[in-house]
Amino acid sequence: MTQPIYTIIGTPFSTFTRSITLALNHKGIPFTQVRCVPHSDTAYDNHPFGFLPTLIIHQIDGKTVNLKLRESAAIARYIDRVAPEPSLLVSAGQGKAIIEEQMWEFVSFPAVEKGVVKPRVAATDEGKLTDSAVREQIKPGVEHLKRLLGKLEELMAGEGYVFGSQLSWADFFLFPLLADLKAIPEGELLSPRMLNWMEKMNKLEAVKATTPGTLSVGARPP
Structure with missing residues (x-):
């Protein structure tokens, strides 16, 4: 069985971590999860300030990179780029959104x-x-x-x-x-x-x- 090319670092108890895993599940992106709390050794190993979550991107274009992408907003934008559908973006005029x-x-x-x-x-x-x-x-x-x-x-x-x-x-x-x-x-x-x-x-x-x-x-x- 092919291993997922993504690992999420963060406990399910973390609200930011859950925001990202919600999107990964919704878009059908396989991933593994390493459960740790903020400011733990594992958190610091993957984020300079020990924050959660970190997304480890193991491969890009078939090449092993093990890139650590930090901060949930950056991770969200990356997820949207590699898996644009189903879209989680808002269009102008949707609901009360003007922009x-x-x-x-x-x-x-x-x-x-x-x-x-x-x-x-x-x-x-x-x-x-x-x-x-x-x-x-x-x-x-x-x-x-x-x-x-x-x-x-x-x-x-x-x-x-x-x-x-x-x-x-x-x-x-x-x-x-x-x-x-x-x-x-x-x-x-x-x-x-x-x-x-x-x-x-x-x-x-x-x-x-x-x-x-x-x-x-x-x-x-x-």
Whole structure:
């Protein structure tokens, strides 16, 4: 059996890593995955700052290169170039997009993980605080996230995926974040529009394939 020419470095628990594996699965690109957490020895071996993910491209035009491509936005652009179909790009006029580049506005929202999800999970795992105490502790982050989610929803199409009927990178970058959020009590912040969108996403084979090892099924980093 021919070995995949791609290896993804990163734990399924990593939202950026999941964004990339969602696309690889959706486009039918075979890959192997090395599960590691950020700033581990393996992460540093493949990324100068120990970030996730890294895509190792083992071959180009039949030649062994073992090229390490870092940063999820760069990896996304490479995936689109070598496997343009099915397209994950947005056309001007699709949904509320006036220009194509608006899709990339959905690439990073640290307020979800850093401000709410990570402190909630850490406090829950430690088990020393009551739910009300945890809520009070993360209240500033929750208030900030609530405003962010409202602004995000304003940018989304009225129904379907983020930009309407066509799946895009915006969906694959936003979904891992909100899947984590939905897995904790603060998931109550999610609006009916966002919950409907998540239900639609959960039906995708790519989402089903990348769910194991994530917070949404109760997993923790390796």
